[in-house]
Amino acid sequence: MSSFPLVVIAASLILLATAWSLTLPTTPDPFYSATHRAPYRPGTLLRQEPFTRGVPAGAVAWRILHATTRDDGSPALASAIVMVARHAPAGPRPVVAWMHASTGIVRGCAPSLLGDPFAHVPALQPLLDQGWVFVATDYLGLGADGIHPYLVGTGQARSALDAVRAARQMAGVALSDRTVVWGHSQGGNAALWAGTLAPTYSPDVPLDGIAAIAPASHLPALVDGVQHTPIGRITSSYLLQAYSDTYGDVSFDAYAHGWPARVARDIASRCLAGRGAWFTALEALAAGGSIFSAPPTSGPLGQRLAQNTPVGPWPQPVLVAQGLADALVLPELQSRFVAARCRAGQAIDYRRYAGRDHLSVVAADSPLTPDLVAWTQLRFAGASADAACRG
Numbered sequence: 001m002s003s004f005p006l007v008v009i010a011a012s013l014i015l016l017a018t019a020w021s022l023t024l025p026t027t028p029d030p031f032y033s034a035t036h037r038a039p040y041r042p043g044t045l046l047r048q049e050p051f052t053r054g055v056p057a058g059a060v061a062w063r064i065l066h067a068t069t070r071d072d073g074s075p076a077l078a079s080a081i082v083m084v085a086r087h088a089p090a091g092p093r094p095v096v097a098w099m100h101a102s103t104g105i106v107r108g109c110a111p112s113l114l115g116d117p118f119a120h121v122p123a124l125q126p127l128l129d130q131g132w133v134f135v136a137t138d139y140l141g142l143g144a145d146g147i148h149p150y151l152v153g154t155g156q157a158r159s160a161l162d163a164v165r166a167a168r169q170m171a172g173v174a175l176s177d178r179t180v181v182w183g184h185s186q187g188g189n190a191a192l193w194a195g196t197l198a199p200t201y202s203p204d205v206p207l208d209g210i211a212a213i214a215p216a217s218h219l220p221a222l223v224d225g226v227q228h229t230p231i232g233r234i235t236s237s238y239l240l241q242a243y244s245d246t247y248g249d250v251s252f253d254a255y256a257h258g259w260p261a262r263v264a265r266d267i268a269s270r271c272l273a274g275r276g277a278w279f280t281a282l283e284a285l286a287a288g289g290s291i292f293s294a295p296p297t298s299g300p301l302g303q304r305l306a307q308n309t310p311v312g313p314w315p316q317p318v319l320v321a322q323g324l325a326d327a328l329v330l331p332e333l334q335s336r337f338v339a340a341r342c343r344a345g346q347a348i349d350y351r352r353y354a355g356r357d358h359l360s361v362v363a364a365d366s367p368l369t370p371d372l373v374a375w376t377q378l379r380f381a382g383a384s385a386d387a388a389c390r391g
Contacts, residue, residue, distance in 0.1 A: 025108025040067035043165025066166030099187030110143035150242035153193035188215025317385030323356030350391030
């Protein structure tokens with residue numbers, strides 16, 4: 001018998017293993033690690049340096065490392081990008097705090113480490129044209145070390161609020177005390193939680209408004225509704241791994257086992273952007289079905305999903321924007337979430353965009369762009385919002 005088939009099989013396995021290893025995120029450079037871990041006050045700026053990758057012409061940016069806290073109150077580090085137009089008007093400028101959508105849950109997946117860090121930021125150029133300062137958190141655990149609090153509401157919100165605190169200490173840019181939060185998908189959930197958390201966690205960072213774009217809002221319904229789709233298998237993998245790492249009562253093995261569990265752990269080990277994206281997409285397509293062996297809405301996992309569903313109160317004006325062609329954050333679930341919050345007495349400006357899906361709703365040509373800028377201008381001008389729900 002010829003040994004040629006065995007050689008081909010062996011070579012194929014080597015190539016596959018090489019491709020697999022090359023899609024794993026690389027360890028972040030030393031910028032993201034502190035030389036010592038003093039108990040810094042949350043929001044303390046530890047490091048800043050110029051940042052140029054993907055920065056629009058006419059803008060100047062920095063990446064920063066700062067102190068923050070985990071949900072249990074223990075100290076942690078997080079990173080962020082700060083950007084402003086090179087010729088912005090003199091004096092302190094209003095701030096847009098940006099909270100990004102899913103990029104992964106492991107170190108190396110921070111937007112500041114990706115090839116295109118601003119790929120899905122809505123209205124970035126109009127924001128800069130207004131002279132506003134852009135502060136974009138990487139969250140915990142994606143640049144600096146630690147567990148990433150994926151869809152853990154307050155865990156995400158703390159790093160964004162502390163990024164604004166840290167940016168105020170920078171040389172080269174002056175921030176006013178006017179801040180509006182924008183967030184998309186995972187970041188929409190974080191933005192809503194920031195609105196609830198800010199008055200107690202960071203009263204020195206008063207928020208003038210919250211804009212949540214396709215937010216991951218009602219988490220039990222969201223996870224249950226998309227678990228059998230390829231993108232749902234990816235987000236389910238992230239969520240189950242992150243929740244089992246974060247919460248002692250959520251066991252990964254209780255909700256996934258066998259081949260789906262192995263696929264889920266592998267998906268959770270790489271980023272949703274950059275060189276790992278195509279391998280992740282192939283795995284999710286090939287897996288089929290759901291990664292869950294038990295209903296994700298049951299037991300401790302279901303309870304934690306409900307716990308991280310944002311319900312307010314929001315003392316700031318709230319805008320929720322939703323693409324009606326979204327196959328990840330389903331429009332009907334978003335409408336139900338908004339209706340429930342309105343019945344509870346919360347005023348929400350709810351805007352829907354026909355033909356826009358989860359990503360095209362934040363594209364440069366989206367009708368959301370002028371709406372978002374105009375709404376934010378009103379917030380910075382101190383205009384009052386409707387006292388009742390709209391939309």
